[in-house]
Amino acid sequence: MISTANSALLDDLVTANHILVNEGVLDGFGHISVRHDKNPELFLIARSMAPALVTRKDIVCCNLEGQVIDPHGVTSYVERFIHSEIFKVRPEINSVIHSHSPAIIPFGVTGERLRPICHMSGFLGATTPVYEIRNSVGENSDLLIRNQSLGRDLAKVLSNNSVALLRGHGNVCVGVSIQQAVYRAIYTENNAKLQLQARPLGEINYLSDAEALATAEMNDQHLERPWQMWKRNAQNAKFS
């Protein structure tokens, strides 16, 4: 099934791994997937490894039960159910990123909600929900989304939003394309940094709901511009 996937899509998936490391969204952990362009019941993701080191030959194909079906016997990430369960219930979504993007963590463990502070992050909308795994399995877990049941609970909390936080763990960003998901992951981190800086200055004047919507639509017209720059930066950084 990997052999039937669009070759440029596979290249973009590898590039996205490197971009997300180079821009500080991923470190040694985290992952990005893309829905198979020939079969919406399949998705492509790296085998279990550091995203900085991913190459074309490390991409595997999973089904929506989270099973690696090609190549046979290779292991992907423990948390691949984040991807499979979101792909199941969000047919318009074609790319999912799970990261521990640092500045976002504080918004999952305090009462402060992540909200769009500028026009680059209107996609955050009015709500950035926080998934609390204790509501699924109590206070004894290792916080990982280890199975379909946890993936389903997370997907429910994500609902129709672009981004959800995982308390004490990280976040998930989704997009209609790799480019949109990467854009959202990077600008969610940027928004978090800005909100952390603005907080001590007093009340923050966030985007209105209508502004969030309008800016999100506007930015979707310009995804190729930063993608080309991030790609060049990652290439200069000599990944894999």
Added chain:
Amino acid sequence: MISTANSALLDDLVTANHILVNEGVLDGFGHISVRHDKNPELFLIARSMAPALVTRKDIVCCNLEGQVIDPHGVTSYVERFIHSEIFKVRPEINSVIHSHSPAIIPFGVTGERLRPICHMSGFLGATTPVYEIRNSVGENSDLLIRNQSLGRDLAKVLSNNSVALLRGHGNVCVGVSIQQAVYRAIYTENNAKLQLQARPLGEINYLSDAEALATAEMNDQHLERPWQMWKRNAQNAKFS
């Protein structure tokens, strides 16, 4: 009309694009322009693209209505009206920078005003105005300066200042030369970082108005020194 522009000026415009990315003022978005040295009713700016990737052949020439007139048919930035409208009403200004320079954003969305905290940023003067687009078009916009009318409103708020903030969006810095505008853009970001750090320490002793004026005049004598360093840094970073 590009062919009649001073060749060193075009080189400086390309270099300024790379410097502003390398020093963290621009990311994949934002732009810098310079007034045409042979015709004050024209200005030079890149076509619509990431500033890190700009080369000489990407420079286009616009008139003060914000229309690209050379080469025919090329598209420049949606927000080129920021440049055209400021060039219209500020004849002494020859370079305009619009950026989303990160540390400045918090000062556009809170009650805290950006003020000169040290002698490198005296050009900020007593006032750093904030443009609120809601006063022009209400709460439903995508925040972009998409037309002459919005550019005019922004230019009015900028008035005779060196820098104006755009709420939830970014800022605009102007200068008599590319070198002065670049200096101001970089040190406005630096001043914002320092003001964010000093804020939790208690009341801040800003420059007096006379000190702001005197330091601004003094720094204008030394623009070439950091320009040469930033240029070298950008060249080492191997842009475009």
Added chain:
Amino acid sequence: MISTANSALLDDLVTANHILVNEGVLDGFGHISVRHDKNPELFLIARSMAPALVTRKDIVCCNLEGQVIDPHGVTSYVERFIHSEIFKVRPEINSVIHSHSPAIIPFGVTGERLRPICHMSGFLGATTPVYEIRNSVGENSDLLIRNQSLGRDLAKVLSNNSVALLRGHGNVCVGVSIQQAVYRAIYTENNAKLQLQARPLGEINYLSDAEALATAEMNDQHLERPWQMWKRNAQNAKFS
């Protein structure tokens, strides 16, 4: 005795020195040791030098009295007693790191305790003790762990924990392997950064004790993944 040590272990020790500098844990000071694989009463550490510059030929062998026994006459770090005294009382521990890792310092000099804010740092557990050298030798010391007596006092405060802070000085991280100690040193710094950022946002929802335990066990299964990435990063940075 150095000649009898596992060659890959010595290579890992050199690599760990470079990784810890490259990831911002060590600067010109600080050190990492590993217990000799053939003799648990010995440990390997660099001679007294900047960790960025350490090579295989700079490794020396010490006994648990903190004496360099091979090669004869070479001097190691003044604070080698941190290592010798911990190796004495923690037989399961095979690697010790002492650093001035910056974001951790504030938690040694204020009432704020370092606690696990996310699943990557569950190894911090419920307690991150702070060693106060004034309790050992009063208010006149140079804060260094200069002898066995101070090393013993520090080891007592560390007790069975993974990490202890030294007030106004730095911290010590321990692990069953070089890879685990390095992982803990890097993620202790990361946790400190996140806790500093989250603090102004209000009350923090830390990992429960059971979550800390479960995540620590889980992460121990994945130490090789970030190690390979950090190693590659250090190699790209061309150390020594």
Added chain:
Amino acid sequence: MISTANSALLDDLVTANHILVNEGVLDGFGHISVRHDKNPELFLIARSMAPALVTRKDIVCCNLEGQVIDPHGVTSYVERFIHSEIFKVRPEINSVIHSHSPAIIPFGVTGERLRPICHMSGFLGATTPVYEIRNSVGENSDLLIRNQSLGRDLAKVLSNNSVALLRGHGNVCVGVSIQQAVYRAIYTENNAKLQLQARPLGEINYLSDAEALATAEMNDQHLERPWQMWKRNAQNAKFS
């Protein structure tokens, strides 16, 4: 007179310029000097230029009136009087650094005093004085130390300390050698960053006066270790 100076001293002065840029103490502005090793009434400093670009041939020799005496006709920094006046009244001091090192600025414009938060910065001692130029020339100046009279006033405020801040401007660090002055400049910046981070966590337990003294003496034994590392870093960064 430059020809009579120790050649290694001149090399160290060039290296120190690059180190201070590479470690974030200097940007396009600021300067370091060293007293002439053959004549204590002379000192060596770069001509007026960005420190990143300084080479051996850019070093000039000044007398303690702040006049460039070799080579004839070359201009050095406007603020060379910082150096000449400190060399005049501090015979034990052989190197002076003036910088706008960023994290230090907030401590010059607020009521918060810079104090030693850890053992690396014991040289700060109990007092880090702040020079207020308004006490010398009122509220209309450009803040620069433009003449002997201002240099004298600053030297008085510095008194016997290692570091003094200049309100809204920067700081001055002094040492018995280039290596000690560079060490102090870098660790003053580090201390400022740590104090800014610790401030929101509550009351800070600073070094006692005796600890500050003891750690300062101890660190003076280890100046060569970080110097070699910083030198290597600057060489890798390919300055000048």
